[in-house]
Amino acid sequence: MRRFLCVALLLGGCTARAPRPEFVLRIAVVGPLAPLAHDTQRTATTFAQDLVYEPVLRPEGVTLGSRLLSRFERTPEGLRAHVASGRHFSDGSPVLSADVARSIRAAGLEVREEGEALLVLAPSDGSPLDARLSLATVFRPSPGGDLGTGPYRLVSESEEELVVERVARAPRRIDRVEFVEAASVREAFARALKGEANAVVNLEERHAELAEGVPGLRLVRGRGPHAPAIILNTRRLGPALRRQIAEALPVAEIEEVAQGRSCEPPSGGTLTKPLPPGGMLSLAVTTLDGPIERAGLAVRRGLGPRGGPLVRVSAEEAWERRDSYDLILNNALVWPPAISALYWKTGAPWNWTGYSNAAYDEALAAGDYARADAELAKDPPVLLLCRSERIAAVDSRIRNPTLGSWGLLDTLPEWEVAP
């Protein structure tokens, strides 16, 4: 009996391994947090949205892919899709065609169920279907809120803190992510420096300098999907003048002034043609961030004597009064390439200036984005600076942090934690 007890104790000692401590990433974010839902578009809750929900189509390199569709193809009516089997919501229930169809409809698109396939019809407003499906997330309503198919699920939420945890724990991965509210970028960053949080995102370049050498933190940089855009108002500027402006503005110099040395590779030349004499051109600069402000001033200087009054307005005001300015400086989504269709396709929902270019539309319809870009350059509605750099400071125990090109935290599920 005693021998049996000894063996039992020995076996017990061998098998009772200490549980792996849970790795919690505590991210300091700016402002109160909105309730998490599949269609949340405000506040830092959108970061959590990237972890809990997945889009129907996801930008992958220069094309589109999907974790939820086994295959999809373009048709004259729109896009035919087959829902992949073996996908689950965070409660373990399988993802059905009905769920995907419901999610697509919630994004304002029309869907027909044809046997096992779904036919998503092209939007009647002319907006690009690819881009719309990139913004549509799959969900299933439940009493506890919208269920998602992402690797994390919601644990708790308030205006001050939102917590998500991994649906299926994986070795050396982040188990739990806590988003904590801070009043300002400064406070969020201070929290990270003090160790109250172990990550802070969307840092400015100047903050990045302050984070260098801080014990326990490491900087991560990546290109985001946005770029400062110099919108040439087609309602006020003819094609010839827009081309002249495009040739006159020293884009590389403007990039350097606005974005520092972060723009690689250079996206524009330095040889410019002076703008012919004419009336003063008015400028509106959205009060978003420093790079846009500096780009506005650089553009006005680049316009030379024709650089007119520069006004600073909110993004909403700039949209509402978009017919009042010759040039508008604002951030625009530029990646993946298909996304530009949301702005410049005839009748697209974010088409600031009513721009219409049949050759561009045709290239888009064919899915030839390189040709679309070329057509856009021939009759430019916009001059794009280089894609903005995203900077975050994260716990230095994370070995391979990268920032998503689309959703900032898209790659977080793959971040590996040092043992």
Next chain:
Amino acid sequence: MNRRRMSMRLAVLVALAGLLPILAVGAIAMEVLGRRSESAAKDSLHEVASQAAARIGAYVAGQRETLRAVAAAAAGGPDAARLLEEVVLDAPSLGRVRLIGADTPAPLLPKHLAPRAVEAARGGREVFSDVYLADDGTPAFDTCIPARSRAGFAVCARFDLLELWRFVQRVRVGESGYALAFDQAGRLVASGAGALRSAILTGEPVPESALAVRAAAEPEKAPARYPGPLGVEVLAGWAVVPDSGWTVVVEQPASEALRPSRTAQVVLGGVALAALALSIAVGLRQSQRLLAELEVEERWRTAGRIAAGVTHDLGHRVAILQQTAGLAETGDPTFLPRIRDNLKSEVATLRKFVADFADLSRDVRALELLPLELEAFAESVRRSASAHAEKMGVSIALAPTGAPLWVRADRYLLERAALNLISNAVEASPRGSAIELAVSARGEEAELAVVDHGQGIAAERLPRLFDAFFSTKRTGAHVGMGLANVKRIVEAHRGRISVESEAGRGSTFRIALPRGEPPESAELEVRPSA
């Protein structure tokens, strides 16, 4: 003490005598080296801080100069506002550059300058605000420069001190030395120590904040060594930024700053210890060789002395016995008493001779020491010696002490030693004189003194008096082993023997023994024999 121990002791003595001063000098040298190193490290840190402060001062002055140039060039033109606004494109550290006149709306005035200060700037005086943190966390200050080309106007701007961050963060001393910059209120505005940077954004004081305020007032009194903010002792050098009241401190962990001198000290100490060990080893070997040689030589010398003493004494005895035999051969009965006395005397002498040799061969290293009351012991010895003394016409007296005085002793051997001294005293004393025994306590020792009033001992003989086979008497059976034995016995009791003597006035021999405790009940008490 055996030869090995003696040689080791000799080696250590030689090593200590030679190297102790060297070690002492080495220790002093190491201390001096340590202090000088610390002083040099502090001077170096102060120098780095001074250079950093000078550079920060030059940077700020340069920025102001830039603004002066801008104010002079742009303020007078018709498109001054636009040109000033675009200054930020060429001078990124300047912001909100505006032409301020009497009718400029309040929202456009610098936020951190009082209206009176702006008024003063429009009147011709340069003004600037304290350092503050802008909304994005960047340290900055507002300043207004008179627009010389446009009377009553000033050009105002916000100076972004981002470059200050960069510069301070780039200051590195050694592996982990860093710089901190404080404004005049002791607020941390730039930090090379990453762990302190949150204080830049929050404005929370750091441990050096109070020191910074003091350093700004009295730079020469700023502390140069204190517990650092990261929990380690640091050395520090302070400097004040010219024309600003800001301070810069460069800190380096003391352990790192003094590492070279510590290494030198360790090496020096190691070399000294190695030299000491080598010296002892060599000394040990050499002293062993010397002692072996000495021992051989001493053996031969001892054998010679013994042979000389034995030859002399036995020769004397043989001569007497030959004379006695001659008397016996005459057959004259009148010689019988003389023959009897001679034989008795010579037998007694030869017996003492044999006893002395027996004492010499006795091992005194393994004594059984028991409590012994010294005065009672002295009285016992007095009684034992009195018969012989009286025969020689000498009396022995013991001065009472009144208090018992205990030692631990081998009674038999100590009695042999005391009787030897008394016997010598009797022989040295003239008839009718007295020998005094005295027992006394002297500190931690108990002393037994034997005092005679004989002819005394010549001063030149005193140093070798207790050597074996060295006798002051060459009149009879004295081969010179008695006092050597006494000394051996006393030293075996961890005591000392000494002698004082004055020619013509007598001698005093003193046996000093460590005082002991009275016997406990379980222990055998050695009582004097009645």
